[in-house]
Amino acid sequence: MSIQKQMKTLEYDVLVVGAGIAGGESALNLADLGYKVLLLEKELSIGGKMILLSKVFPTLDCAACITTPKVSEIARHPNITIFTGAEPQKILKKGSHRFEAVVLQKPRYVHVADCTGCQLCEEACPVSVTDEYQYGLVGRKAAYIPFSIASPRAAAIDIDNCTLCGACERACPTKCIDFTQTPEEFLVKIKSVVIATGFELFDPLKIPRYGYGKYKNVITSMQMERELAPTRPFNTVLRPGDGKMPDNIAYVLCTGSRDKSVGNPICSQICCMYSIKQAQLLMGALPMADITIYYLHIRAFGKGFNEFYVQAQDMGVEFIKGKVGKITGKENGNLVVRYEDIKAGTVKEAEHDMVVLSVGVLPNQGISGVFENEELQLDPFHFVNQVDLMASPAKTSIEGVFVAGTASGPMDIPDSILSGGAASAETTSYLRKESL
Amino acid sequence: MKKKIGVYICHCGGNISDYVDVEKVRQAVEGDEGVILSKTTMFACADSNQKEMVDDIKDRELDGVVVASCSPKLHLLTFRAVVERAGLNKYNYVHANIREQVSWAHSDNKMGATEKAIQIVKAAIAKVRNTESLEPVIVEATNAVAVIGAGIAGMRAAIELAEAGSQVYLIEREFFVGGRVAQWDDLCLTEETGKELITRLYDQVMSQKKITLFTGAEVIENSGSVGNFNLKVKITPRHFKLRCTEETLQQAIDVCPVEVPDEFNFNITTRKAIYHNYPSEYPQLPAIDMKNCTRCGECEKVCPNIDFSQKTEYLNLKVGSILLATGFDPYEPKKGEFGYGEIDNVVTFPQFKRIVHYCDDKLVYKGKEIKNIAYIYCVGSRQVDGENKYCSRYCCTAIIHTAITVKKKYKGIHNYHFNRGIRTYGKAEVWYDESSRLGDIYLQSFEYDPPVVEKSGTQTIVRIKDMLTIDKEIEVVADLVVLVTGMVPRQDNSIGNLLKVPRGRDNFFNEIHMKLRPVETVIDGITIAGASQGPKNIMESINSGLAAATKSFSLVNSGELALEPTVAKVNLEACEWCGKCDEACPYNAFEKVETGGKFIAKVNSAVCKGCGMCLPVCPTNALDLIGLTDEDVESMIDALIPNI
């Protein structure tokens, strides 16, 4: 296998792929011990899913407020180099403690160091498209800052939608927009790799009977997360269909989880709790609203979780043990939920003015294909396989490659931090073995 | 006195500005003495604003900075780092909390909230005018870690620390290592048995030169602080010289006349005063339980390796960090709880594990073959009336896995699961699925209407109002009732008390931040791992052991530590040692010393946290806090209530 000559060559101790909370924690621990880390993030900002959440269960800490210090610590650390908009194309194992990766960085068309985040380019840009960082709830421009607490907080040009009109270039006071940027490839030599590529959300279009995509007031939990976040798009909770404030909201748990018909038999471990959290937040934001949670089992297993669940019951959230079969829309935008009420032993219908689908956690499978000469095994559910689950949970099928966070299975933030800590610990002792 | 103060007031993306008029706050303070720059910002903590602050400090040559935002618990360190990056001593930064203390507390009164925010910011400005540059206290850190508890979490952490390069003292209270996992055979999520896993970890522990393992050992004294803890360890002798041969050991066991309940088997069997938990366990050297030994000397006659002359030893260890991995206790049901202790075929889950261990082709308990097993879930967890409100996390998965094992191992088993909603989270869902496929019956009740266990003639009956069949009353005649008991914190918390590690609402050791710092505690240098921090399965315990090892290692690795200089200071003239400060100090930072012919109090600045508890109790006003002097506080009070 030969790697092109003209690529710029970089050397680090560790390559961390994915800058969510798990990758971030691993990178920080390793950097604190003096190792040089290259942290790759395919998105325009580091922080993963967590930076986009509203508040977190069960402490109800504001997610932005606890993520941003972590994120700026990562961004500032002298031993960490961050590439955003960058993904490994291939990773080769060259021997013990020797890996080579080809990293592709997509152009941002903005010189990040010069961008002040003034947003004048955004104002100038005439193109409007849906905003993926607000999960499609609102629009953004083709010249845009991903979101207000992004790191780096710098503009980017969405070249696929850009008409090359040049308005942003003219508006930019620091002249940091540069349409001549091209994709760049780097050859990165490292001693060890940490996979922290996180998870993907179940796409509810795969269950047409729930009406997602057809009825505007059926949204996903991640969209609700955005509606409740401090950097929220509407500044209050609204029905996307007509802008009305909802007052009778339903949650459908296990959407795309524990469901063999969509190919995902396992439980996603977080959706019960984030739904209970959102229910509590909604009761604060919309004091008059009724919240109903349709569930099969409530997985309130972690520290403080069961207490949090009981608190939601005491606050008046209605929990109905039942499987939702179908959701149909009414003319006024309301939704009829047809469900099997397990306790009553009958099929029932109930009307709600907004339905939130608590979508599950799916594996992010792409990374295994990047390893070319050794196989990165996946488990039966397509998460990165933990080859020594009981004694070394961060070990993968390739010696020197470790896994952190939801890349190995569903888990919440503290478990991701523990797993990130475990991955950095095992990387440390692996690196020590080389120097001995 | 500072002349060039910069003030930043944060919107916190609406968290503050929805209730506090931040622009009004800015205007109210822009004219304050010394303030030459005042700004509002959407997220003060965001990278872009931090960059702007650094530029401001450099360009305008600021000598004092105030950020009014959220709690200092979240961002004090963030902004100290910002001013430091701009070349200013970080103690010239003062934090004002206008979120937790203002916007969130007074969301019903915007006018009042804005007024209060103004005063808080003014007080912070008053304080920053007087701040002085301070240097951290540098202490040497010993590159050694004490790992307390040699269960799986402790052993795994010890291996990691040794591999990374620290000296490790692994201190286990029992005579044998492995903790609870040694007591379970089959484990869920793996083919490996508990014993095999322990063997694997023990072999690694013993092959590490940097690990010293102590068994029968307990930490009884602790002094010092992060970087330099001094521990006194008490080591109880086993009264065995060498590994004896199987034969002589067996003879010794046979002749021992004492018979006590075997705790390793959760008292379903008995053992002698000479014992080992199971053959070939680790270390492979039996022990004599002196609490029960009558010193009759019978064993000595048959086994030459017994040595009653061995004495309790005491050892002093110096370590830079302590990693606590003391695990959990299984919940012990009260007498009569679901018939426990009253009906003879009611056992706990841990006991059931041991029963299954001893039964090969037939499942037999108390001479009776078992076919119908009723499992009652959540015993001691999710209590409506009791103290334990939490879910014990491991038990749904572990019991379902055990029930499947039992069904496959013995013929004709019927499993009935009396549950409160199954919590086989994550990948463990497949076990639940498999057990349903194998025909296990699930019956569910609500918290407030638990199943009832009763004796009817010779039969034991479990009765439930099953919500899965429209509250139908269902009865199961059970040959064995297994109470699926949860995890509780170690009942003996002497080590937690000694090290002053706080416990949470659930009484497990408490971490410093539930979301982001799950293995660190408020006591600098002490980390927590495994089930001692809260219920966990093995994989989760190992993850937390490894994460704690990383944190402990990063403290001791570099050889030195920088500590906060904001500590108490004693005025030598004014102090007339009365000991009141010593009594008030929660961290034992005071020492009585003699100077100039009198006794005075001395502060160990590596231990003092600057909490200020000692200040008000000093009768001669001989104490002050560096970085928060009486003068500072008075100037802040003046700014807070200007009209008095």
Ligand SMILES: Cc1cc2nc3c(=O)[nH]c(=O)nc-3n(C[C@H](O)[C@H](O)[C@H](O)COP(=O)(O)OP(=O)(O)OC[C@H]3O[C@@H](n4cnc5c(N)ncnc54)[C@H](O)[C@@H]3O)c2cc1C
């Ligand atoms: C709606 C919702 C609400 C939630 N609420 C809570 C809560 O209240 N409390 C809680 O504890 N947890 C909550 N969670 C769970 C929490 O989001 C996860 O535990 C956490 O984000 C996992 O972090 P991670 O780093 O493993 O993965 P991610 O956050 O997914 O991060 C992975 C990162 O890797 C990047 N990446 C992926 N592939 C590549 C590649 N090939 N190259 C480079 N980069 C790549 C991704 O872009 C991403 O930034 C919630 C989840 C959801 C969906």
Ligand SMILES: Cc1cc2nc3c(=O)[nH]c(=O)nc-3n(C[C@H](O)[C@H](O)[C@H](O)COP(=O)(O)OP(=O)(O)OC[C@H]3O[C@@H](n4cnc5c(N)ncnc54)[C@H](O)[C@@H]3O)c2cc1C
């Ligand atoms: C019935 C049952 C079945 C289970 N089955 C499974 C399963 O199948 N799969 C799974 O993953 N998990 C299972 N678990 C969970 C598993 O037991 C725990 O995850 C694991 O024991 C936690 O390990 P630990 O090291 O944190 O604690 P422990 O195992 O409790 O070990 C702690 C160690 O610290 C020592 N110690 C305590 N106090 C002191 C002190 N003051 N000084 C010195 N040493 C001290 C103890 O003697 C002990 O050796 C089960 C639990 C139970 C109760």
Ligand code: SF4
């Ligand atoms: S966590 Fe709850 S909602 Fe999510 S898959 Fe598991 S049971 Fe369903």
Ligand code: SF4
């Ligand atoms: S894990 Fe299951 S049995 Fe254990 S306390 Fe939680 S719900 Fe009850």
